[in-house]
Amino acid sequence: MLKRIVKGCGFYGVLSLFIMFSAVPFYIMLITMFKRNHDLLDPNNNPFIFNEPPTLQHLDLLLHQTQYPVFLLNTLLVGVLVVLITVLLALPAAYSLARLAGGWGEMVGVGIFLTYLVPPTLLFIPLSRIVADLGLQNSLWALVLIYPTFTVPFCTWLLMGFFKSIPRDIEEQALIDGCSRLGAFFRILLPISVPGIITVIVFAFTLVVNEYIYALAFIQESGRKTIGIGLTTELIRGDVFYWGALMGGALLASIPVAILYTIFLDRIISGLNMGTGRQ
Amino acid sequence: MRQGHLFHSDRLTALALLVPVVTYIVAFIGFPFVMSFVYSISDATIGDPHFSIIGMRNFREMLQDEAFRTSLANTFIFTFVSIGLVVVLAHILAELLIREFPGKWIARFLLMLPWTAPIALGAIGFLWFMDSVYSPFDWLLRKAGLLGHPGDLFGPMSNLYWLARPGLAMASVILVHVWRLLPLATVILIAGLNSIPREIVEAAQIDGAGYFRRLFHITLPLLFPVIGVTILFSVFFTFTDMTVVWILTKGGPPPHATQVLASLAFLKTIQGGDLAQGAAVALFFFPVLAGIAAIVLRLVKKAVVV
């Protein structure tokens, strides 16, 4: 009996340590964004609780006196467009590789996946030249054009896995029942794949919001910035940190993405495994 | 009845559907990739559309540049220390998380936050956490009497200066990397643990194997490919990352205490305007990436056979 209590304590004890390790920075961000500056900027005050009543002034600053809403909008815009392009590119490719291409399909699929290994921290160099040459410097279109380079390989791989998990029987049945290949794709395969496609959409979107270096390299004008780069440049002016607004801005943008990602996390991981044929 | 040419069109259709993706990848990944090699042996700059090939001069200059040598060393140090910590911690956390317990979904959400939250935003949180004046962790240490007075465990100064002292700054960057990667590694490991057929574990139990014997003789060997994948992904994300470094320290404290290849390349290219030097720096990723690609290919081949 005692052993069980000790085991239980040990289990929950270690678990709590991990949870604190992961979540405390966010907790701090949460508290900080509502703390009065007078409370916040006193190093002797307890940073984990409200020593003075909470305030909305940082939120007010964030939403009304900075470009934060613009950043959010920009990120959303780029996200939607990039997801669209990604799906349009990846969907037919994934279908081709999963169903039509036979033996060489597997290899091409792996090849596409491997292009993911060419990192943005290398590619940004020639790409910044290309962006400048195309006259897209400072434009969100540069991001829309370039971001699919890291969403498409992964998403093609994911979709390939999802398509492969649908039995061939069902499509062949559709071919016999009167559909052309295209018809079978749209009337049968696509509706069944909707959960997989939604997973891919969510995943691509999180990749977009996470992006930092391309945005930093290509966009200088503050009105065109995305969330990742906008916060540090707008709310850190020289040596002055607008801590409350900074934390608030970071947290507000993190939470929806985190919630979405968590919901689909299992699907994404199993989708990656499916692509390799391992379960 | 009209003939429908089914079979020839299948192959053609397959190729036609691949054209958009392949075109895009060649244009925006393949071509730039080649260009980065060209730039590295040239004198190209962002401003000037023309450039000439100058051979290996960039590489020679780099190898003598102290900033570069430090960056190279840092990149490896950060990566391998982070990976080592992550693999060990992820194993422990994975063992905890495969059990059922009340409130598991909340625990999971909180544990996943470092990964599911966008990287730049999480790093911003650490700016405050590691601030030289306001760090909450420093406050805790002061309150516990471990900091702030002569003879205290962590020193007489009132703050630890996480990001301002070279050694501690490196540790801070590593900490943030570990913090971020732990959830991903854990999830991959859990998937791997769950994929071990129950019968094998049960057979081992019937055969009389205790926990540690099962761990070393059954679980770990079967998990080997999954651990390999985890390490691969983690290496990839850490080795080529510049976001964490840039947000926390921008490569400082001066001169280059936490500089990594990626941030150095960024400095030289975007702030220095020197495409050639930047490319030369960033190309040092290539051997590591080629190595990863080779290992990934072998793993995938093995997986298909199994």
Added chain:
Amino acid sequence: MANVRFTGLKKHFGPVRAVDGVDLEIADGEFLVLLGPSGSGKTTLMRLCAGLDEPTAGSIFIDGELVNDVAPRKRGIAMVFQSYALYPHKTVFKNIAFPLSVEGLPRNEILSKVEWAANLLGIGHLLERMPSRISGGERQRVAIARALVRRPRVLLMDEPLSNLDAKVRHTARDELKKFQREIGVTTIYVTHDQVEAMGLGDRIAVMNDGCIRQIGSPDEIYQEPSDTFVAGFVGIPPMNFMEESGVLTGFRPETFLPARLVDDHERRIFRFRIERVEHLGSYNLVYGKVGEALLIANLSVRHEVREGTEEDFAVRLTDLRYYDRATGRRIPP
């Protein structure tokens, strides 16, 4: 309604010869079973007929029309897969209606045809359910209803009963044969289960290694197998064989009886050492040896034999079959 003809049909997958020269003619309205072990080529042959795979050589005719280059949907065929391949995101009604809606038929026509097919298969009450909510047997009927709703020229079925519970299989078999007769559609049926084949087929084509070994009625296949493969594959337990100077003498277990029960003067007697008796309820299987050959006798429970004894057993001469040991082919009587 149509007849089907294969001439010189071959399908090679690289070095693998899945179908290696098949000539077959199936009459209009006939129920033909393709019987064989896995890997014999029977499913590949059916897929060639359906147009899901392209032949390496040879021709396929449906109703006299060469269909080699014709897409599956234009061949006038219907197919039932072993997994039933029901569309998981559509109701039973929509599943059955699918071929009709692809054709673009008007709504009321679709309605009446689906109702006809559903009633024929006795699933009219399931029309609004989703495939995941009905039993295996019901799913099979939905698949068949969907196949029949277009009144196809040829019906192809790939082991449609193998996923059913053993108990349900008998009734399913019975119903299948009954309404095939009623509708009269030319049917090609693939199975590895020889009991099923014997019960269902008008004719059976026994296949192995991509070739047809023998075609005939169930009785012909059973009584006059043309080679040792067919003789060994059809019949449970398989035919007994004894080797005697390059010739295999074969006889079915139920023809191998205690000599006292075989009063025909034209008979052959064997000294049978009985080793083991299996009591299977309605009959007994007696395992034993003649010389070094392991043989099995199928005896009615009325006749008692004891393990460990030796007894004279006999086979009527007319029940003996002779096969060449080297080629396996039947030596004519």
